[in-house]
Amino acid sequence: MLTFELFGELSALAKSESVALEPRSPPVSVRDALELLAEAQPALGPWLDRCAVACGDKLLLRGDAVPGGKSLALLPPVTGG
Amino acid sequence: MTAEHLVDAPIAIDGLLALDDHPGCGGLALFAGTVRDQHEGRPVLRLRYTAYRPLAERLIREIEQHARDRFGLGYCRVVHRLGMLEVGDVAIVCVARAPHRAEAFAACRYVVDEVKHRVPVWKEEFYADGGSAYVSGCCIRPDHDPHPETQPDRSAP
Numbered sequence: 001m002l003t004f005e006l007f008g009e010l011s012a013l014a015k016s017e018s019v020a021l022e023p024r025s026p027p028v029s030v031r032d033a034l035e036l037l038a039e040a041q042p043a044l045g046p047w048l049d050r051c052a053v054a055c056g057d058k059l060l061l062r063g064d065a066v067p068g069g070k071s072l073a074l075l076p077p078v079t080g081g
Numbered sequence: 082m083t084a085e086h087l088v089d090a091p092i093a094i095d096g097l098l099a100l101d102d103h104p105g106c107g108g109l110a111l112f113a114g115t116v117r118d119q120h121e122g123r124p125v126l127r128l129r130y131t132a133y134r135p136l137a138e139r140l141i142r143e144i145e146q147h148a149r150d151r152f153g154l155g156y157c158r159v160v161h162r163l164g165m166l167e168v169g170d171v172a173i174v175c176v177a178r179a180p181h182r183a184e185a186f187a188a189c190r191y192v193v194d195e196v197k198h199r200v201p202v203w204k205e206e207f208y209a210d211g212g213s214a215y216v217s218g219c220c221i222r223p224d225h226d227p228h229p230e231t232q233p234d235r236s237a238p
Contacts, residue, residue: 007133050222059222075222078197079218080137080197081173
């Protein structure tokens with residue numbers, strides 16, 4: 001199971017705060033995981049290039065391995081303050 | 082106990098001033114960001130702030146520490162409110178205390194800018210005409226290339 005938590009505009013586009021996928025084979029990298037997400041949720045595809053990916057309190061790079069058993073948080077451009 | 086930087090209730094500003102401590106600090110700069118009633122000419126009724134808490138808390142702690150080190154502060158504290166806010170509500174407070182006012186002012190501005198540009202918080206506006214929209218913001222992806230067209234074409238023979 002590959003789970004994404006969605007924030008900001010992403011949750012509005014997906015009409016949900018999370019998306020869970022069951023890929024045939026687990027993605028090796030964060031980049032692979034995002035490609036699977038874009039296939040499953042085409043509305044999110046145009047946003048993903050400008051989204052940061054986090055797990056816990058760490059930001060991940062596209063080439064990083066997907067942490068096993070944990071969800072990935074997708075963080076669109078931020079607008080705090 | 083680690084103090085929270087993200088709260089779901091009105092921010093208690095008095096408690097953030099730490100006036101009973103830091104006798105070596107003669108300058109105190111306070112910034113409070115409030116919800117205004119318009120954005121780019123469109124009347125706004127209220128805002129909703131959401132956040133990815135684990136990373137937001139860590140980044141705000143780091144921004145506070147970096148400001149203390151960079152500006153020689155005796156004290157720095159940031160609190161951001163989440164949830165639904167009405168016009169006039171306080172969304173963010175920053176307090177910076179330094180020996181002198183110049184560093185306190187500069188640190189306060191620096192900290193608020195860093196929070197706005199780096200911390201995973203999002204603002205959704207609700208308009209008088211019944212619509213709503215997320216405000217466009219700053220990309221915090223660490224490996225983002227803002228100009229991919231300048232990269233060499235590796236597909237060329």
